[in-house]
Amino acid sequence: AVPQIEEMLPRSAAALSGGQGKMAALARALMTGTRLLMVDEPFQGLAPALARQYAESLSRLFTLRPELCVVITESNRALLDRVECRTLVLERGELQRQEASAVEASH
Template sequence: MLSFHNANASIGNIPILRGLDFTIPASSTAALIGRNGAGKTTLLRSVMGFTNVTGEIRFDGQDISEMTPAKRPALGIGYAPEDRRLFSAFTVEENILLPAQVAKLDAATTKQRLDRVYHILPELKEMAGRPAGNVSGGQGKMVALGRALMLGTKLIMLDEPFQGLAPALAKRYADALRDLRDTDQNVTLIITESNPSLLRGFASDTFVIERGAVAIGSLDDKKEDA
């Protein structure tokens, strides 16, 4: 569903990702594991169109490497960046709705997507009217997940979602991802992590990224680092 063919990505003139050649299967829960600075965020940002890419990135069979970033979310791609980037003066619900407005979803579709978000993350409904600036860091991660769900009908990319979450919230977050998986078996999930033990028993496919190169791996390969 998402594949890289001899793809390289640079930021400005600095080459970061090199020789990417792998496929993330449809409907998988893919773990992208790598140390700090390995290139995880750059890989997700490359799918969103925020880097300079040579070679091909194919999404559902279509080469998207030349597509402008603004058009990509409408393909059904949701993205929760590492830093949550919530608009603190807007309410939680307004933050969740923002991608739908940018993608110009009609009112009925927007309502249906919002209901899906509240079904999977009912706690967001309770916080809906609060300014996003007033929620805790962990709750903000949930809001960012909800926002990614609005457009992520085919692919959802979560950049180190468990980073900095207290254990109770990390468990809640993992449960929400399982609910998402149960509700929607077709969606493909990509979750990055520097600590592979967090995704053990969760990921169906594992990719290991080191110094900008990706290898198909297993979480056990990296056990000694956990």
């Protein structure tokens, strides 16, 4: 579910880039069998192509693990358009609106 994770396996965590470190952390969290996953700014520091792969992986993850609840904080809403999810927009701690992703709305 995590892009390029197999390529990272032989390397130590200290040798990973910031974006690769985020993906390794996600893979490590998923291995615990958790049912709740909180991800803060998952696309920050990722190259655009890798961010796209990561978003697609998150969408596949929702299909493969429907029992998994994922809370994502992301300041750039456009990056979540490839992730099938329901979005809650908070401003100053108050719910402003709820919206479906572009992917979910097209189904």
